[in-house]
Amino acid sequence: MTKTKTKKSISILGCGWLGLPLAEALVNDGFTVKGSTTTTDKCETLLTKNIQPYVLSIDDEIDGNLDHFLQSEILFINVPFRKQKPFLNAYKTLVKVLEKSTIKHVIFISSTSVYSEINGEVTEDMDIPLNPAKKDLIVFENLFKNNPHFNTTIIRFAGLIGGTRNPGNFFKEDKIVQNALTPVNLIHLEDCIGIVKAIIKQQKWNTTYNAAASTHPTKANYYKLATEQMDKKPAKFIEELSSFKIVSNQKLIDELNYQFIYPDLIEGLKAFKN
Known part of the structure; x- marks a missing residue:
């Protein structure tokens, strides 16, 4: 008698711009997926995509059936960051519940904005200054990264494009x-x-990855092309160079052997053509 293979399970906290299409992709890969939303209106959408819906809100506390939502193997956290102390308290509550749950692995979505602009390349393992304006985000990362009850991988995403985020719409005329x-x-x-x-497939836990495309065109060049491609007049770009950083993705490429779908940002603009 052939044994039925147990489905892997994941809970996705935040089914928005990234969380929803990720949930769909994982359902297609055979995962049991639980997805959170802050409104009951979205539950029907999740159900039609074979995602188990949970209405959860994070403010000064977490409202909703958190215990049942966390009955999974993996937790994916992708909630817009807020600095307020009540929001931090809610995350501390989440961690306490996590410690007693079946969750073994956490993927926490952070941002490359945590790095200071050092006029050069930033990597995950360099001893470089972190952006003091984003120190609260580092506190949130460490809530999960330093907890011994589960494994945590941090993904620091660069600026997000694709889906409903067309770079040609970023700057008005x-x-x-x-x-x-x-x-x-x-x-x-x-x-x-x-x-x-x-990361899930290769079980790359307890680490941090920068996630950015491999090329870094200038702001003027990239957004002018993106805007003109939409037959719109571009904004006025003041062509001067101030402080900056270039986010390295080399660790991600080396350790995951990941091949980017859109490694070249200029070439990738073709994906936004009507």
């Missing part, structure tokens, strides 16, 4: 864009999903 010779650090939605899937 009357906008004056300063420091337009600085390099951009961006990543496409499809690569965000691909990287998460690679």
Whole structure:
């Protein structure tokens, strides 16, 4: 008699721009997926995509059936960051519940904005200054990374494009864009999903990855092309160079053997053509 293979299970906290298409991709890969939303209106959408819906809100506390939501093997956390102390308290509550749950692995979505602009390349393992304006985000990372009850991998995403985020819409015609010779650090939605899937498949836990495309065109060049491709007039770009950083993705490429779908940002603009 052949044994039925147990489905892997994942709970996705935040089914928005990234969380929802990720949930769909994992359902297609045979996962049992639980997805959270802050409104009951979205539950029907999740159900139609074979995602088990949970209404959860994170404010000064967590409202909803958190215990049942966390009956999975993996937790994916992708909730817009807020600095307020009540929000931090809610996350501390989440960690306490996590410690007693069946969750073994956590993927926490962070941002490359945690790095200071050092006028050079930033990597995950360099002894480089972190952005003091983002110290609260580091506190959130460490809540999970330093907890011995589960394994945590941090993904620091660069600026997000793809899906509903067309870079041609980022700057209006009357906008004056300063420091337009600085390099951009961006990543496409499809690569965000691909990287998460690679981490899960290869079980790359207890580490941190920068996630950005391999090329870094100037702000002026990239956004002018993106806007003109939409037959719109570009913003006014002040072509000067101020402080900047270039986010390295080399660790991710080396350890995951990940091949980007959109490694070249200029070439990737073709994906946004109507």
